[in-house]
Amino acid sequence: MDKRLIFEKSEDGRENKLVNPPDIPLIPPESIIPKELLREDLPLPSLGELDVVRHYTNLSRLNFSVDTNFYPLGSCTMKYNPKVNEDIAKLKSFTHLHPYQPENYIQGALKVLYELEKFLCLLTGMARFSFQPPAGASGEFTGMMIIKAYHKLRKEKRYKVIIPDSSHGTNPATASMCGYKTVVVPSTKEGLVDIDNLRKLVDEETSAMMLTNPNTLGLFEERILDISEIVHSKGALLYYDGANFNALLGITKPSLMGFDVIHLNLHKTFSTPHGSGGPGAAGVGVKDELKEFLPVPLVDTKNGRYYFNYKLKNSIGKVKAFYGNFTVLVRACAYILRLGEEGLKRVAQHSVLNANYLREKLKDTYKLASSNRCMHEVVLSCVWQKEKGVKAVDIAKRLIDFGIHPPTMYFPLIVKEALMIEPTETESKSTLDYFIQIMKQINDEVNSSPDNFKNYPLTTPVRRVDETYAARFPDIRWKKSGV
Amino acid sequence: MDNLLFSKTHEWVKIDNDIGWVGVSNYAQSELGDIVYVELPKVGDEFTQFSKFATLESTKAVAEVYLPLSGTILEINKELVNNPQWINESPYEKGWLVKIKIKDFKDKDNLLNEDSYREFIEKEKENI
Amino acid sequence: MPYILNTNLQTEEMLRELGLSSCEELFHHLPSQIKIKENLNLPRGLSEHSLREVMEDIGSKNSTIDEFNSFLGAGIYDHYIPSALEHIVSRCEFYTSYTPYQAECSQGVLQALYEYQTYICLLTGMDVTNASLYDGASALGEAVLMSLRLKNNRNKVLVSHSVHPEYRRVLATYMGGGDFSLQIVPFTSQGFIDLEFLENNLDENSSCFVLQSPNFLGLIEDLDKVRAILKDKGVLFILVTNPLSLPMLKEPYKLGVDIVCGDGQVLGGNLNLGGPTLGFLATKSEYLRQLPGRIVGRTIDILGNGCFCLTLQTREQHIKREKATSNICSNQSLNAIGAAIYLSLLGKDGLKKVWLYSFNLAHYLYNRLKELELVSLPFGERFFNEFVWHIEGANKFLNRLAKRKILAGLSIGNYYPQLKNCILSACTEKKKASDIDELIDNIKKLF
Structure with missing residues (x-):
């Protein structure tokens, strides 16, 4: 195989004539823009379509993928990505929508967001979801900023976040981004949270505990209700890193385990493809008393129409421009509809x-x-x-x-x-x-x-x-x- | 390896009057693997005993390095910036990290001599 | 059951190996109080055929941008996407793989991302970049956090008021984690950054200044004048830009910018209701170790042959945990690969054409609007493909045009009270002169 980089395959004079010149006389940029703001040289290659197609097709063949190989990458949930979801997400009626189109013209898109939220609320017991975070880590950031805003509104000064030593690296990194100090709770020999130790660590300065369940050893934290009780008894909140929710679909709900704020990785549990590392998408769910803190906008209905609701009185603001990774959300919604309640439990x-x-x-x-x-x-x-x-x-x-x-x-x-x-x-x-x-x-x-x-x-x-x-x-x- | 004293966090110090040379032990470098990046303090910085003064990075891990004795940084091994592998190849000589002016000789009581350090490592290995 | 291959027989066999007789027993160790005992009221599953019908029906409730004569832009632009692009990124080896942790079986993804990184550096003139971030707004958040780390004794951030309003909103959230202050720098009546205000408000506590150019109003700023002001104060210069403006505009590096970021949707990305797109962030090599996100590097294998791998991973959350440069884990790799393919297909000449045609069509629209007495143009003509115009009753007027299948632009009075009844309109190379004439005729008819 030709191992050169794409830049080394350039031949001056190659061009693919992809766009039309407009039918008006053209004015040169220097007639309007001062010369010192214009560049002298654009050092990019010139390639034919076949050059490009062959180059990247051959590159694609150098990779393992779910469609070609068993891919048991722990904590990443590399499940099969159903093809029908790809076809649906690529419908022009979903991809050819501009974020500033008036709501009247994107009622279908809003319905997808509304329905997906409804499904995830049923699966998790949370009151509301935001789909703005484009990835799990962004979901964690969103969730922890909600917790921070919650304590701030109550005029409570809490600066610690408890995190198990077995946690994903994103948890302590998120806590730092939110301005918190990470306090590590050790695991027992069996790999579960050391409850006695946790009891000593949680105090009135604790803002939250971040927990993955099943944890990263693949174990269910059987004393989850004790953990919840300890955390809540000091006024702290319990955050659910839902990276491993696949194991619990239809079996239990984060609400039953005592979680207040959660994120779900839709590219893991809900089968959307990982795209060589993204785009993914996250849903951040909260209990009823925290819903006013979610990012804006949420999708609500009025007189049978869907609309973007920007009126959340304690909203943390926005974590991404517009409404999240929409076409990833379309796939997740399709997946849930395809499997239904019984299928998800299976x-x-x-x-x-x-x-x-x-x-x-x-x-x-x-x-x-x-x-x-x-x-x-x-x-x-x-x-x-x-x-x-x-x-x-x-x-x-x-x-x-x-x-x-x-x-x-x-x-x-x-x-x-x-x-x-x-x-x-x-x-x-x-x-x-x-x-x-x-x-x-x-x-x-x-x-x-x-x-x-x-x-x-x-x-x-x-x-x-x-x-x-x-x-x-x-x-x-x-x-x-x-x- | 004459006259080296060790800390339980795997740093060594070689003392010459009130001057100390500091580095990480052979065991530390072998546990960390190929070192690719070194972050050293500035000359003149002061540290108390066992406080963090440098960072070593391998491709897959980051290790903080603690000063075995309280003191002031007199000199840093600038060559390590371009030759971090020296810490792997020659941890007690070319791979030294900093030279310090020792503040309090009583700190020495908290360190191990070579034999006790070797015993300490053996015990640590068993615990894994 | 779709997507589950184990047959009943196999399932029983596997359970037997575990000494169990039913799948329920796999969950026996969960406390019974937390188990779901009743139905969740989720719908029953659908056949593939029915699912397709249901989702197509939902989709049909949308009106796509193609059904309109649209001049919407404001951060997301409807450029032409070459056919070959979608074909390549639909290769399963790209879209169904994960982050290329295992270099030996991920060389294709790694090389494509290395090429993407190179493209971003060539366009911006900067030294280094990462393998993408989520989107333009979060890339700005990361750029500012990066500058706060680089200037860790300073906690004030100055931001131009003509940075995209959504980006400013996201930035405020990103800064909410620390004890930082954000000051808005206004723009002048000509729509350019108020240099005097900027100069008077920089102090020894200022970490960085964020400017967008072309700015949200479409105007191309004087970056060199900004640089001159920041230079002596040791304040980092962050630029938000549209990468498709760069084929003709001066490389930000040459204008003294320290960090460039923005949204790469224009590089072959669909509109997608605003996401997924991709964020990019490029900087000088001296700041490399503070760069967040995945980075691909070129190296050698044990035989000495050239190859690629993820590198400098000790900056990242899975190793440095609470001391990491960011919590970012997944990014937008597939879009980044798409961007590399887009830039390859367009090439040097194609990109210049996209620039020149978009520029000319936008200026044609500007000049045609100028002919109308009802319309005023608050700012000058130093813009790339987007500009602001004013008409009384803008919101109502936009609704009326929409009913005639024309989306004339975005009303920006909500973001800027001083720009009440102002509309931001963009042209890409996909527009025709006749589309613009149609808009002008309809404005005339409606008034």
């Missing part, structure tokens, strides 16, 4: 079944991070393999040779040599059996030829990538040679 059941099946079949080969039954994902620790000199990263890289995307590595941080495996409900027993067989085979290789592991993978377009070199000598953009 999603939770099969995601948990698949993860426990892997856990059961691999528990003698790889050390389990916890002795407790898991939910939608299982965390293994490669410490037995490390004794032979093979690290989690080496095992991950070897999986690539068998057409399997590696699990999340070295996370959660409290597990040594962690591999975090989330099969999702859309994978079949036969795919899981193949994965189990390969994981065992790799362990045999660890025993027989540990020295080979530094060389893996062998079958990929490039071999083991040197990340140290990349970090020591950052080259993050192409430059024309000689410049």
